Amino acid sequence: MDPELPQYIVDEIVNCVEDARDIAKLSVTCKAFQEASHNVRSMHLKVLNEDHERARIPVDMSSPNSGSQRRNLKDTVVNIVSKKRHVERLRIEVEPRLQSKEVPENERRRTDFWMSDPYFVREWLPRLGATLQHLCIVDYGKQAIMRRSSVLKIISHNCKLVKTLDLRNMYIDTSDCEVMSSMLSMTLRCVKVMGGILDDMNKFMPNLQTLALLGVFGVEKGNLKFKNMKVLCLGLSTPAKNVLMDLPSLEKLQLKMQCPKDLRIVAPQLKYFAFNMEVPEESKVQVCCGDTTKVHATKDLPGGLLELLYGASSFETLALLLERNMRNLRKLYLDIPCMALKEDGTFSTVLKDVPLNLPCFEKLHNCELLQFFNIGPGLWHSMEIHVEQLTSRSRWPRMHTLILHMIPHNPESSLRVLQMILGPSVENLTIYIHKSGPVDCKLMKQRIEEIDMQKIKCTLREWTTSLDFTCFSF
Numbered sequence: 001m002d003p004e005l006p007q008y009i010v011d012e013i014v015n016c017v018e019d020a021r022d023i024a025k026l027s028v029t030c031k032a033f034q035e036a037s038h039n040v041r042s043m044h045l046k047v048l049n050e051d052h053e054r055a056r057i058p059v060d061m062s063s064p065n066s067g068s069q070r071r072n073l074k075d076t077v078v079n080i081v082s083k084k085r086h087v088e089r090l091r092i093e094v095e096p097r098l099q100s101k102e103v104p105e106n107e108r109r110r111t112d113f114w115m116s117d118p119y120f121v122r123e124w125l126p127r128l129g130a131t132l133q134h135l136c137i138v139d140y141g142k143q144a145i146m147r148r149s150s151v152l153k154i155i156s157h158n159c160k161l162v163k164t165l166d167l168r169n170m171y172i173d174t175s176d177c178e179v180m181s182s183m184l185s186m187t188l189r190c191v192k193v194m195g196g197i198l199d200d201m202n203k204f205m206p207n208l209q210t211l212a213l214l215g216v217f218g219v220e221k222g223n224l225k226f227k228n229m230k231v232l233c234l235g236l237s238t239p240a241k242n243v244l245m246d247l248p249s250l251e252k253l254q255l256k257m258q259c260p261k262d263l264r265i266v267a268p269q270l271k272y273f274a275f276n277m278e279v280p281e282e283s284k285v286q287v288c289c290g291d292t293t294k295v296h297a298t299k300d301l302p303g304g305l306l307e308l309l310y311g312a313s314s315f316e317t318l319a320l321l322l323e324r325n326m327r328n329l330r331k332l333y334l335d336i337p338c339m340a341l342k343e344d345g346t347f348s349t350v351l352k353d354v355p356l357n358l359p360c361f362e363k364l365h366n367c368e369l370l371q372f373f374n375i376g377p378g379l380w381h382s383m384e385i386h387v388e389q390l391t392s393r394s395r396w397p398r399m400h401t402l403i404l405h406m407i408p409h410n411p412e413s414s415l416r417v418l419q420m421i422l423g424p425s426v427e428n429l430t431i432y433i434h435k436s437g438p439v440d441c442k443l444m445k446q447r448i449e450e451i452d453m454q455k456i457k458c459t460l461r462e463w464t465t466s467l468d469f470t471c472f473s474f
Helices: 007-015 020-027 031-037 049-056 073-082 118-128 151-158 197-204 316-325 361-365 377-385 411-421 441-449
Strands: 042-047 089-094 134-138 164-172 185-193 210-217 221-225 231-236 242-246 252-256 262-266 272-276 284-288 307-311 331-335 339-341 347-350 372-375 401-406 428-434 457-463
Touching: 007 020, 007 031, 020 031, 020 042, 042 073, 073 118, 118 151, 151 164, 197 221, 231 242, 272 316, 307 316, 316 361, 331 377, 339 377, 372 377, 377 401, 377 411, 401 411, 411 441, 428 441, 441 457
Parallel strands: 042 089, 089 134, 134 164, 164 185, 185 210, 210 231, 221 242, 231 252, 242 262, 252 272, 262 284, 272 307, 307 331, 331 372, 372 401, 401 428, 428 457
Antiparallel strands: 339 347
16 A cells, blocks of 8 residues: 555645744655645744844854854745745744844844845745735834835735735835735734825725724824725824825724824724724814714714724713714723723723713613623723712613623722613623722622622623723624
8 A cells, every 4th residue: 555645635734834843844754745845825934032042142153064053044034935836825923022122232233133124025025926915024123113124115016916914013114116906904013104104005005905003103194095995993103193084985993093183084884983092182083974074073973883992081072973873883892091001911000191081871871772881991990980970870771781891999889880780681791800900809709799680690700901802893
């Protein structure tokens, strides 16, 4: 009996392995796997801290092996990629441990791990141009964020089939790019850009459907006009002067950023909206469903929202959105961004410069189709403080599922608010209590368990860094 596996099975086995190091190990086991490794469709190149540590060791030029010792990581990447014939999906990633590592000044030339270096990218990217469709580069931000890269220009000139692009921790120049008509999804995270990047995208990514700008620095102004865009996440870390968007097909919009001086979004098909932004008095913000110049005109706000996530200290915009969408809103999250946590999730303090207001809960009562109501820790703290004011409220939201995130400061006030908000429509209750808040988590759990929940299904959990948004479509 022939001991060799059929070639199609060998190909399937190799294509189930993505890590470049594992592919290399597999390729030395036999000739069949070696040949199949040249045809992998997906590959993940991880840049590890140990790679950096090896690069820090000075080379002994008197050693007969000094030539092999001098090969750096970039040479290795080029060598690996040059042997691949059909790569469709590639991820080059500097691991998080190395991301946080400082480099001594006298070592920076020897330990150059700048993955978006234009000279380096030109060595390997053109070899994949005929097949590459999905590309992600997570750079070494300590070295890359201050060095401008033309990586986007190189991709546009060499990879006409790229559909999704994810670039992180780098400084990107968007000038002289060619049209990328196949590009459908673009993500920039922790990236510094040229001021006119939004206008540039209009020109060279005309068919973009998904755009995520997360922690992006340097945008000054722009006019986005994408007729096919359905998802937009706008997270600008520096305030722009004016941002105008005309997006007739947009369904999902997330605003989590420094507020521009003038922000106007026309999105008649908007269904899912996350508004996490403080609006200064001098700024002008308008989200509308048609061509209008009226600021905050209720009739011009989107009227087809199914889900709304709202995080701000002022609830003025919320009131207008609720008035326009009370007949169709199904899921709602409300919070005030006043809780400061340390990097490990430990509670730090309540920010004193953030006003602790209350939304108009009576208007929420009119949301007839509301199913999920999710309250964040900042709003819960405000409800604790204003518990006496809440006692006069006679109408509460009519939701089926209530999700609470709390960092209790006053257990008695928290319990009073909880009993007030549990109306007859509530069927499911999930409460997340922070592990390191001023009130002992176990004590708070015990006090809540003593409440007569009647027919409500109650689940008590703990949290440290992440809130539960699993019920939302974002």
